[in-house]
Amino acid sequence: MIGSELVVLIFNVGSANVLSILKLICFAIINVYIIYKLVHKFIIHRKGPLKALFKLSLVGHMVGFLPFLILFALPQVFGVSFLSPNVAAVFLLTIPIVYFYMLMTKQLFDIDFLLNRFIYYASLSFFPTLIISLLSILILNQNNQIGVKWSQLFLACYLLITLMLFLKEYADLKIRPRLNKDLHNFQGSLNRFSARISRVMKRSDLERVLEQEIYNVLPVKKVAFLEINMDRVEEFKLDESLADIQDSIIEAVQASVGQLMIGNVLNVERGICVIAGKKQSILHLMWLDVKGNRTKYNLDELAWLRTLANYSAIVYENLYLIESLVEELEVEFQKQRGTDSSPWLLRLIFKLAEKERRKLASDLHDSALQDQLIWYRNLESAMLDHDMSSELHQKLVDVREGLLDVIHQIRETCNELRPPLLQEMGIVEALQGLFEQTQIRSNYVIDFQSDSFRADINDEQMLTIFRIVQELLRNASKHAKASNISISLEQKNDIRLTYKDDGIGLKLEDLNDSYQHMGLSGIKERVHSLEGVIDFRSEPGEGLEVQISLPLESASMDRESEEDTNGSNIAG
Numbered sequence: 001m002i003g004s005e006l007v008v009l010i011f012n013v014g015s016a017n018v019l020s021i022l023k024l025i026c027f028a029i030i031n032v033y034i035i036y037k038l039v040h041k042f043i044i045h046r047k048g049p050l051k052a053l054f055k056l057s058l059v060g061h062m063v064g065f066l067p068f069l070i071l072f073a074l075p076q077v078f079g080v081s082f083l084s085p086n087v088a089a090v091f092l093l094t095i096p097i098v099y100f101y102m103l104m105t106k107q108l109f110d111i112d113f114l115l116n117r118f119i120y121y122a123s124l125s126f127f128p129t130l131i132i133s134l135l136s137i138l139i140l141n142q143n144n145q146i147g148v149k150w151s152q153l154f155l156a157c158y159l160l161i162t163l164m165l166f167l168k169e170y171a172d173l174k175i176r177p178r179l180n181k182d183l184h185n186f187q188g189s190l191n192r193f194s195a196r197i198s199r200v201m202k203r204s205d206l207e208r209v210l211e212q213e214i215y216n217v218l219p220v221k222k223v224a225f226l227e228i229n230m231d232r233v234e235e236f237k238l239d240e241s242l243a244d245i246q247d248s249i250i251e252a253v254q255a256s257v258g259q260l261m262i263g264n265v266l267n268v269e270r271g272i273c274v275i276a277g278k279k280q281s282i283l284h285l286m287w288l289d290v291k292g293n294r295t296k297y298n299l300d301e302l303a304w305l306r307t308l309a310n311y312s313a314i315v316y317e318n319l320y321l322i323e324s325l326v327e328e329l330e331v332e333f334q335k336q337r338g339t340d341s342s343p344w345l346l347r348l349i350f351k352l353a354e355k356e357r358r359k360l361a362s363d364l365h366d367s368a369l370q371d372q373l374i375w376y377r378n379l380e381s382a383m384l385d386h387d388m389s390s391e392l393h394q395k396l397v398d399v400r401e402g403l404l405d406v407i408h409q410i411r412e413t414c415n416e417l418r419p420p421l422l423q424e425m426g427i428v429e430a431l432q433g434l435f436e437q438t439q440i441r442s443n444y445v446i447d448f449q450s451d452s453f454r455a456d457i458n459d460e461q462m463l464t465i466f467r468i469v470q471e472l473l474r475n476a477s478k479h480a481k482a483s484n485i486s487i488s489l490e491q492k493n494d495i496r497l498t499y500k501d502d503g504i505g506l507k508l509e510d511l512n513d514s515y516q517h518m519g520l521s522g523i524k525e526r527v528h529s530l531e532g533v534i535d536f537r538s539e540p541g542e543g544l545e546v547q548i549s550l551p552l553e554s555a556s557m558d559r560e561s562e563e564d565t566n567g568s569n570i571a572g
Contacts, residue, residue, distance in 0.1 A: 072085055217304070351460075383397075449486075449488040471520075495550040496548070498548075527550070
């Protein structure tokens with residue numbers, strides 16, 4: 001419609017009747033296309049939450065425009081009409097009614113966003129339109145009805161330029177990324193970068209991810225990450241490859257003191273520096289060399305780099321917090337080592353250790369064990385499918401038996417790292433399974449009594465008891481040289497675990513020196529972490545007796561314990 005109007009205005013061709021018919025045809029084509037798109041969208045979203053939106057829009061457009069198109073516009077092309085335009089225009093009231101209803105029921109799109117975009121683009125279009133229309137009138141030099149002609153031309157150009165700005169926004173979103181691939185694909189880069197930094201655990205990892213992202217998007221020759229102590233800027237040193245810009249960076253930093261904000265860009269002698277992190281007096285800078293085409297960094301590139309810097313600053317801060325927390329925990333643990341350590345600290349450390357054990361057991365089971373099984377099956381298949389000498393066959397049989405031993409050892413290691421079905425079977429059944437497996441590999445006999453144990457304990461207590469018994473049995477096998485072991489688990493006002501063996505024993509006054517090597521230190525700390533009590537009784541040649549009591553907690557406390565574990569994973 002606007003195009004036909006421009007043709008008539010500029011070239012002064014066509015009669016008024018021809019122009020009217022062209023407008024009606026364009027109007028009909030546009031509305032048929034709109035209805036087609038609405039039908040298409042309705043079919044796509046007919047089972048989704050947008051069904052009502054497209055249904056109402058479709059009904060509104062059909063009721064509003066179809067009577068005008070079918071009964072007036074299209075017949076008018078052939079010189080007839082079945083309905084007057086005044087009557088047909090009444091149906092157009094359906095459209096504002098429908099859209100007003102959707103606006104009030106909050107089913108319409110973000111109308112504020114669309115209006116703001118239109119006002120912004122309309123403002124940009126005003127002055128170019130004014131200049132174009134004035135030049136056109138001067139060139140055409142039409143004196144008759146110059147005001148009307150200028151007004152029409154101004155309106156046509158104004159709408160065209162505004163429309164082109166909207167089309168440019170669509171092209172930037174849909175077409176430009178396909179043409180430029182990864183180069184200058186800033187939005188795709190930010191999405192990719194935000195996903196990758198979620199797995200970053202060290203500053204070096206963050207800087208490596210940043211470096212890779214910059215190389216993927218910008219034609220830059222070199223990237224470096226600098227750390228400057230603002231209290232000692234003059235002591236800042238770079239390696240030999242960047243020595244020529246060292247003074248320039250120091251000058252740029254000193255000149256910007258008081259304005260060193262995250263994302264700020266500092267121009268240096270070669271390339272630019274972007275502030276990517278700040279911790280008290282420590283400043284983290286990204287230095288980017290000049291681009292390969294020797295051009296300056298444009299506004300889009302600088303905006304992208306500032307966004308990367310803001311993302312990085314958050315990660316830098318979180319990494320600093322994690323490092324500080326870990327250091328405080330280590331200091332606290334070392335300070336209290338050998339004394340009565342805080343139960344909450346020991347509890348946290350054991351939870352983190354159990355988490356790593358579960359992870360290691362899962363990795364062993366899913367990778368090493370499965371690979372061994374695959375090689376074992378391949379070996380058996382090769383031995384069955386191929387003829388070979390008896391000597392070679394015997395060697396392969398030995399290799400097969402060796403693989404079976406390795407598979408068995410990996411399974412045993414996984415079971416020790418992650419006790420199988422401990423929560424499902426309960427502590428008594430889990431201990432009985434442990435004793436059966438242990439006595440196969442050891443020379444001692446275990447007498448286990450648990451008839452009076454009926455406590456409904458939580459997962460943390462079950463795992464603690466299981467680990468304590470594991471360590472006592474390991475000590476009996478490696479150090480105590482015991483032949484008979486008696487273990488009892490009973491419930492009174494608390495949980496009581498009693499262990500006794502007939503091994504070589506030890507002097508209790510030497511316990512502080514010896515338990516570090518016998519694993520009894522870990523047992524003592526585990527008991528302390530649950531605020532329990534442990535008592536060692538032993539004499540040289542008379543074996544070892546250990547009595548442990550733990551406060552009785554209901555299994556209903558297990559959910560709270562699991563939440564504490566999840567919260568402590570931040571430190572891991």
